[in-house]
Amino acid sequence: MTALAKLKRKLRPGQVYRRKELAAWSNAVDRHVGQLLEEGRLEKVGAGLYMVPRKTRFGQTPARPEKLVESFLGDDRFLMVSPNAYNSLELGTTQLYNEPVVYNRKRHGHFELDGRRYDFRMRTSVPSNLSEEFLLVDLLHNLDRLPEEKATVLSKALGRARRMDRARLSRAVKDFGSARAARLLKPVLNPDQASAT
Structure with missing residues (x-):
């Protein structure tokens, strides 16, 4: 042979x-x-x-996009998110996006795989699955990238956050490592500290 x-x-x-x-x-x-x-x-x-x-x-x-990304990274520790998923939070976001975001520990930048562009973003910690809490934290982290009116989306996001499990939301902020989301969610996660400042 x-x-x-x-x-x-x-x-x-x-x-x-x-x-x-x-x-x-x-x-x-x-x-x-x-x-x-x-x-x-x-x-x-x-x-x-x-x-x-x-x-x-x-x-x-x-x-399959997951196979492409796993082979490209040489690692299965990643989370692929379509910003279209923000629409499921019902905060007034309605845009449709073609470029999935891939949170991972190895690569950063825009890469084309099998004719489709992916936005790779490095994070020290990557959740294993997409939760509502992670999605809200991700939205707040990327608030400036959204085409919708920021103040309106932020107000609705904080209202949604108040109805979420506080411990799980705190964990998502900590795991994602977003100082911006932590600051924006402070009135919800630490209302005593927020009112004292």
């Missing part, structure tokens, strides 16, 4: 691989990757990232 044939046997449809992963299975990775791209067995989806196309009766399916 040739080295290229051995490499082909390792590849799984729908999976995304980093070049260094492919190099572990190949004695001539650049040549083999070139051949696989030419054959259509691999598709380049980012810098040093390759996907094995998965075919269905409707045609080729794109890589």
Whole structure:
């Protein structure tokens, strides 16, 4: 069996691989990757990232965004958030966004993966799932980026925060590490201190 044939046997449809992963299975990775791209067995989806196309009766399916991001980061500790999720808080935000935000511990900046742009933002702590509390803290942290009237959104956000579990909201502020959200939520989380100042 040739080295290229051995490499082909390792590849799984729908999976995304980093070049260094492919190099572990190949004695001539650049040549083999070139051949696989030419054959259509691999598709380049980012810098040093390759996907094995998965075919269905409707045609080729794109890589799952979570797979792309995990392979790009080389880490599964991230949280992908669409700012469209802010709309679920019912605070008057109605904008639709095309660029998901990826909170992670490794990369910062805007990157294109499989034809879609992602906004990678580094954080020391990344929650494992998207909670209502985290979403509110994230919205307050990014208040200046929203196109809506800031004062109106802030007023509604503080009203929503007062109806949330205070301990969980405090935890979200602490885990997210946003001084800005902590300052804006001080009247809700520490009403005694806020009234004293």
